[in-house]
Amino acid sequence: MLRVLAVDDExxxxxxxxxxxxxxxxxxxxxxxxxxTAALRRIGRALDGGPDGEQAIDxxxxxxxxxxxxxxxxxxxxAGFARPPLVVFVTAHEGFALTAFDLKAVDxxxxxxxxxxxxxxxxxxxxxxxxxxxxxAAPAAPEQIAVELGGVTRFVAVDDIAYVEAxxxxxxxxxxxxxxxxxIPLSTLEERWADRGFVRxxxxxxxxxxxxxxxxxxxxxxxxxxxATDLAVSRRHARPLRDLLMRRxxx
Numbered sequence: 001m002l003r004v005l006a007v008d009d010e011x012x013x014x015x016x017x018x019x020x021x022x023x024x025x026x027x028x029x030x031x032x033x034x035x036x037t038a039a040l041r042r043i044g045r046a047l048d049g050g051p052d053g054e055q056a057i058d059x060x061x062x063x064x065x066x067x068x069x070x071x072x073x074x075x076x077x078x079a080g081f082a083r084p085p086l087v088v089f090v091t092a093h094e095g096f097a098l099t100a101f102d103l104k105a106v107d108x109x110x111x112x113x114x115x116x117x118x119x120x121x122x123x124x125x126x127x128x129x130x131x132x133x134x135x136x137a138a139p140a141a142p143e144q145i146a147v148e149l150g151g152v153t154r155f156v157a158v159d160d161i162a163y164v165e166a167x168x169x170x171x172x173x174x175x176x177x178x179x180x181x182x183x184i185p186l187s188t189l190e191e192r193w194a195d196r197g198f199v200r201x202x203x204x205x206x207x208x209x210x211x212x213x214x215x216x217x218x219x220x221x222x223x224x225x226x227x228a229t230d231l232a233v234s235r236r237h238a239r240p241l242r243d244l245l246m247r248r249x250x251x
Contacts, residue, residue, distance in 0.1 A: 001028035002126060003055050007039040007071070008032075008063040008090070013111065017061060017090060020118050026126045029055070036069035040077060043085060057085040059106070059125045064091040072096065075103040086128060088121050143196070147173065147180035156180060158196060162226050164189055164206040171206075176227070201241055202234045215245055 004021050008014040014032050021030040033039040039060065046056045060078070062071035069077075071089055078084040089100045092111040100108050106128060107121040144155040156173060165172040166186040173180045190200050197209045207226060214225035215233075222233040224241075233241055 002026055002058045002122070002129060003028055004030040004059055004061065005039060005042060005057045005085070006030060006032050006061045006090075007034075007036065007066070007074070009035055009066040010063075013063070017113060017118075020113065020115055021061070021122070023115075024119060024122050026122055031057075036066055036071070036074045039074060040069075043078070043081070056083070058129050059086040059088060061088045061090050061109075061121075064089055064093060064096055064100075072099060072103065075100070075105065079103065086125050088125065145173070145182065147182055149180065154180075158193065162208055162211040163229070163231065164198070166204045174229075199237075199241065199244065201237050202232055205231050207231065209244070209248065212245065215242060 004027050006014060006017045006021060008017060011034070014034065018030050018032050021027050031042065033042060039062075043057050043060070060074070062074055064071040071091070075087050075089075078087065087103065087105045088107045088109060089096070089105050090109045090111065090113060094110065097108045106124050109117055109121050143158040145158060145161075147154050147156055156175060160175045160177075161173050162176065163174050164186060165174065167181065169185055170181055170183050171186050171189055173182060186200075186204070186206055190198065190206050193206070198206050199209055201207050201224065207224065211226050212224045213227070216223045216225065216230075220235075222235075222238040222242075223230050224233060
């Protein structure tokens with residue numbers, strides 16, 4: 001919900017603008033100011049933690065031609081605030097649009113104000129305020145897999161696994177710190193971890209692509225080096241693996 005300040009030195013125009021703004025369900029409160037000085041004073045009081053629990057203004061709907069400071073002057077001054085409200089210009093003059101957008105205005109609404117056009121400006125402001133207010137997404141926790149070791153359950157990060165070796169209905173996970181046997185078929189892990197960069201290179205091996213240090217061709221046999229281990233690549237997987245590694249390397 002938005003807190004809005006409308007600024008216009010013409011009372012009928014200000015009243016009409018406030019009426020339309022207050023009718024929009026995205027607007028929580030709409031206040032009016034008859035000149036630029038009053039508007040700046042209201043915005044400044046809220047930013048300074050002013051009296052009477054005044055709330056910060058999310059957006060100012062500004063007329064351009066006003067006595068004293070113009071709407072453009074107000075926008076320039078607001079740009080120097082630590083947490084300035086957004087600005088939408090509402091004016092009868094088309095010629096200031098480029099200047100308005102140079103001042104980072106969200107929208108430029110021409111008078112006479114149409115309800116639908118004003119609603120579009122409010123929508124744009126609402127989306128910007130909502131995006132700014134949303135807390136940053138927490139980083140995704142690394143995927144882990146549970147392994148049993150001497151009656152103790154440990155959790156191994158998938159990113160720590162260099163390759164996986166088939167053992168019937170089991171699979172052995174190889175990491176830099178050791179290996180762990182889990183009761184999960186290799187084919188299941190292949191499907192589960194395809195989007196994490198694991199590829200099948202042999203009916204017995206699943207390998208993390210970014211752990212492959214070398215691809216070796218020796219006559220009719222192909223192998224890869226993963227750490228200190230050489231793993232055979234089956235004939236049917238050799239060409240697709242080579243093409244995939246070349247694409248990743250930009251070759």
